[in-house]
């Protein structure tokens with residue numbers, strides 16, 4: 091599922107949050123979204139999910155305008171895991187994950203065995219099967235985050251958008267989640283703060299002050315000069331024994 095943004099500009103009152111951002115996400119690609127705090131990553135994610143309409147510019151999902159689609163049609167294709175998601179409902183973990191199947195249900199299309207299978211697989215993928223009957227509000231931050239991801243997986247999206255999904259997760263669950271995302275055969279956009287984790291994406295898009303500053307292969311985008319300029323950090327880069335580029339940060343500049 092391809093996604094194309096053409097000169098997307100978002101304003102709030104007099105502030106411009108995104109300025110003429112144009113990019114294409116190719117089918118099956120994992121595009122990492124990086125940038126300092128406040129650079130516009132979450133705003134761009136919400137635009138890509140169809141939750142925020144740009145003031146100008148176009149967003150097309152496989153050649154179709156995102157905003158010409160109904161919310162239900164969008165939800166059948168796109169899943170978004172937001173940075174801060176909460177619910178006041180008294181839900182169990184399983185019920186929270188079942189919400190991922192809502193876009194596919196209708197009066198003529200009830201709950202099926204296929205939905206059940208997807209719920210079980212999603213719970214298993216994030217290692218939450220054992221906690222399936224626990225109440226959502228009793229979970230830790232990291233466990234809640236894993237449930238959000240399970241809900242998005244249960245949605246079986248063609249485009250998966252993840253806004254800092256490793257937030258709250260311990261290092262084992264961070265690595266397990268990144269591997270899970272890496273192995274998914276669908277189009278993915280993932281906002282990450284950890285620049286070394288971002289190195290594993292197929293390509294990176296760097297936002298700075300609401301503008302797209304660079305897009306390309308991770309080793310092209312995350313140069314020492316760009317890290318200094320956009321993130322204000324002195325860094326050096328090396329290649330580890332597995333052939334992966336690794337950034338070493340020394341101090342703020």
Ligand SMILES: Nc1ncnc2c1ncn2[C@@H]1O[C@H](COP(=O)(O)OP(=O)(O)OP(=O)(O)O)[C@@H](O)[C@H]1O
Nearest residue numbers: 102105107125126127128129130131132133134173
């Ligand atoms: N409703 C709003 N009114 C005014 N400014 C806003 C509004 N929403 C977001 N902003 C501002 O827009 C900018 C971009 O915010 P956004 O959340 O997209 O950044 P981000 O790159 O995701 O940041 P972070 O890395 O801190 O999560 C920020 O400066 C933020 O303060």
